[in-house]
Amino acid sequence: MELGILKNRMVAKLSQNFWTRTARIILRNRILILIIIAAITVFFGFQWQNMRFSNTEANLLPDDHPTNLEYEEFLDRFGEEGNAIVIGVRDSTLFTLEKFNSWNILNKQLAAFPEVEFVVSTDNLQELVKDNELQEFVLKPFMETPPETQEALDSLRTHLFNDLPFYDQLLFNKESETVRTIVYLDKDIVNTSVRKDFILNDFRTLIHNFEIESGLDVRVSGMPYIRTMNSQNIIDEIGMFITAALVVTSLIFFFFFRSFRATFISMCVVIIGVMWAFGILGLLRYEITVLTALIPPLIIVIGIPNCIFLINKYQQEVKKHGNQALSLQRVISKIGNATLMTNMTTASGFATFIITDSKLLTEFGIVASINIIFIFILSLLIIPIIYSFMALPKTKHLKHLNKRWIDAFVNWMERIVREKRISVYATSVILLVVSIIGIYQIRISGSPIEDMPKNAQFFKDIRFFEEEFDGIMPVEIVVDTERKNGVLRSANLRRMEELSQVIREFPELSRPTSVVDLVKYSKQAFYNGIPRYYQLPTSQENTFIMDVARKSKGESDLLKNFVDSTGQVARITTYIRDVKTERMEEIEMRLKENLEKTFPEDRYTTSMTGKALLFLKGTKYLVKNLILSLTLAIGLIALFMAYLFRSFRMIIISLIPNLLPLVVTAGVMGFVGVPIKPSTILVFSIAFGISVDDTIHFLAKYRQELTANRWRIQKSVYAALRETGVSMFYTSIVLFFGFSVFVLSSFGGTVALGALVSATLLFAMLANLILLPSLLLSLERSIANKAVLKEPQIDILPLDELPETDSLEN
Numbered sequence: 001m002e003l004g005i006l007k008n009r010m011v012a013k014l015s016q017n018f019w020t021r022t023a024r025i026i027l028r029n030r031i032l033i034l035i036i037i038a039a040i041t042v043f044f045g046f047q048w049q050n051m052r053f054s055n056t057e058a059n060l061l062p063d064d065h066p067t068n069l070e071y072e073e074f075l076d077r078f079g080e081e082g083n084a085i086v087i088g089v090r091d092s093t094l095f096t097l098e099k100f101n102s103w104n105i106l107n108k109q110l111a112a113f114p115e116v117e118f119v120v121s122t123d124n125l126q127e128l129v130k131d132n133e134l135q136e137f138v139l140k141p142f143m144e145t146p147p148e149t150q151e152a153l154d155s156l157r158t159h160l161f162n163d164l165p166f167y168d169q170l171l172f173n174k175e176s177e178t179v180r181t182i183v184y185l186d187k188d189i190v191n192t193s194v195r196k197d198f199i200l201n202d203f204r205t206l207i208h209n210f211e212i213e214s215g216l217d218v219r220v221s222g223m224p225y226i227r228t229m230n231s232q233n234i235i236d237e238i239g240m241f242i243t244a245a246l247v248v249t250s251l252i253f254f255f256f257f258r259s260f261r262a263t264f265i266s267m268c269v270v271i272i273g274v275m276w277a278f279g280i281l282g283l284l285r286y287e288i289t290v291l292t293a294l295i296p297p298l299i300i301v302i303g304i305p306n307c308i309f310l311i312n313k314y315q316q317e318v319k320k321h322g323n324q325a326l327s328l329q330r331v332i333s334k335i336g337n338a339t340l341m342t343n344m345t346t347a348s349g350f351a352t353f354i355i356t357d358s359k360l361l362t363e364f365g366i367v368a369s370i371n372i373i374f375i376f377i378l379s380l381l382i383i384p385i386i387y388s389f390m391a392l393p394k395t396k397h398l399k400h401l402n403k404r405w406i407d408a409f410v411n412w413m414e415r416i417v418r419e420k421r422i423s424v425y426a427t428s429v430i431l432l433v434v435s436i437i438g439i440y441q442i443r444i445s446g447s448p449i450e451d452m453p454k455n456a457q458f459f460k461d462i463r464f465f466e467e468e469f470d471g472i473m474p475v476e477i478v479v480d481t482e483r484k485n486g487v488l489r490s491a492n493l494r495r496m497e498e499l500s501q502v503i504r505e506f507p508e509l510s511r512p513t514s515v516v517d518l519v520k521y522s523k524q525a526f527y528n529g530i531p532r533y534y535q536l537p538t539s540q541e542n543t544f545i546m547d548v549a550r551k552s553k554g555e556s557d558l559l560k561n562f563v564d565s566t567g568q569v570a571r572i573t574t575y576i577r578d579v580k581t582e583r584m585e586e587i588e589m590r591l592k593e594n595l596e597k598t599f600p601e602d603r604y605t606t607s608m609t610g611k612a613l614l615f616l617k618g619t620k621y622l623v624k625n626l627i628l629s630l631t632l633a634i635g636l637i638a639l640f641m642a643y644l645f646r647s648f649r650m651i652i653i654s655l656i657p658n659l660l661p662l663v664v665t666a667g668v669m670g671f672v673g674v675p676i677k678p679s680t681i682l683v684f685s686i687a688f689g690i691s692v693d694d695t696i697h698f699l700a701k702y703r704q705e706l707t708a709n710r711w712r713i714q715k716s717v718y719a720a721l722r723e724t725g726v727s728m729f730y731t732s733i734v735l736f737f738g739f740s741v742f743v744l745s746s747f748g749g750t751v752a753l754g755a756l757v758s759a760t761l762l763f764a765m766l767a768n769l770i771l772l773p774s775l776l777l778s779l780e781r782s783i784a785n786k787a788v789l790k791e792p793q794i795d796i797l798p799l800d801e802l803p804e805t806d807s808l809e810n
Contacts, residue, residue, distance in 0.1 A: 044279020349689015
């Protein structure tokens, strides 16, 4: 055993010598290092021009996932489904002469924009009528000329709401008399920045001016508009988060250190870190999404604890001997290893996202983990170098090292560990049991709008259209008749009508639209537009009505929206309300059952797709992958602890105070109704990766105190608690308030992320300062021997931190 101990001591000595040499290199080449940092910062600054904000929805599924492939096939066949903006008005005064004509002028102006492919509105509404001479259907304008009298307008109004059932729930709601216009954007610009510029400038300006002139309240929605406004909110919040994080962390830092220059130096470090973070995003050509937008403020929050450790150590050394050169060298040689280890564990927590097949999370994991290592390097280089150019800290700058209230806090923790360990265990068990009950109440959210800012006008408009037209997210049902022109066969039309009837029975789904509606409209037109004939033709009628339809150019123009070019494949489109995931899955299952029943697999090929199902599948896929990434994070850090401490029992003891806060947080989510979704499941990997840093600091100090105190557990535990308690408290408070800035967000997911991570880290601090020492004391007989607790592979804290011992001779 003595040979093994000697070997590990030699490894530890080599590690310490490495950091000592590193310290000399940094301090001897300080000017060169500052020049290199400045040059890299300038380089990353030039990369900012390559930053791009996402112009599409986040696709949570991998490109080769079957659900994605089905959706891409649908788009290839029927074209982009997400290129429509809708504007609507629910106001009886719209049907006054002046306002109605202004509304139609607005529609003409929208159609004139080069970014707009076409507009469907009351201004250019087409009616399907039968030309008795040519024996074909033709499209004629709903309104030949603008109405000149109120009487003429009233007649048009009656005709619209009573005689055109084909357009009910498409262009108007008959019951509330809400009228809307559908603006189809050019498909080539839908997923580009041109769409954003058009909507934010020309489109919104035109709508705003119309509202002022007409006094009408115009509601706007549609996927291109929602995506644009949501992206703009993300852009607006990046600056707010960075500013809030800088202000909060600098105030807390100053409160602890009472030093303007220490605060200023720390702010310089994290600001450079933020500049590098943006540069990495530009260099890698990653789009800025709702997740990657969180990275710059995260770097601030995670970078400040590095600054606290380094500056606190520097001031302790100055207070001890007053030698600046020696103090700066020891800051690097003594703290370098510890901060590297803790930053590596934090980066590992983020890096586990890389293994997911989600592009969104992979990019987030890559950029976050790289920048966490970068902020460590910047802290280790900049802080000692800048202090080397400054005078020694004054006595007033060192007063914080002797704060009584900190001593009182440490004494309180020590008293609990000494006297109330049973209460600590009882409280922990109760929290565990209650949290497990809460976990069973957690639901998964597949809603694409749940995280959107609830107070934003565009979100209120989403709810407006959901109320008026019964749905917001498209669900597409595709039916392949496996026969050319098979869609228009009477039997197939009746099967589609049967399925449409099933869809109408769901209150969460909008009225379905398909070729069936066009055939019904054809029958109505065949019988001179009488509304009661808006129904499927009988078998006898179908023959001559279809003969007329085949000659009709106007009908074929409408037909291409519902049937592919071969006439073999049809689509049925409905829209679903924002419902809970469980209900959405139930609806999907029942629709599939009826789809298979109505269209037998041996004669038809069917599928269901659309944005609603794509997001639902993506969320569930993401949750599965994130659970895997969290498991990997726990496994990686357990291996890391095993390598450091070489004791299986120590691994278990170290994981308990870090896993319990995660379980409690999950329980809280269940009780307060916060669902599992892409934003909230990030909480666990982030919080675990950060909170385990405290465990490493505590156990490293505890391991050294054991050696110094001849394996006396109690003395070692209390010494480690006193030594590490203050720094753990400082960093946890910074992290708590730093992550709390995310509650300022208007995005529900970001708010939940900030609140949950803050609460988890605070509870993790208490668990590491109270539960962990209690476990060590209670299990001292199991771990307090050299055979179980072997010499560490790496001494995180340097050997010369401790007094000389004769442990090797024992």
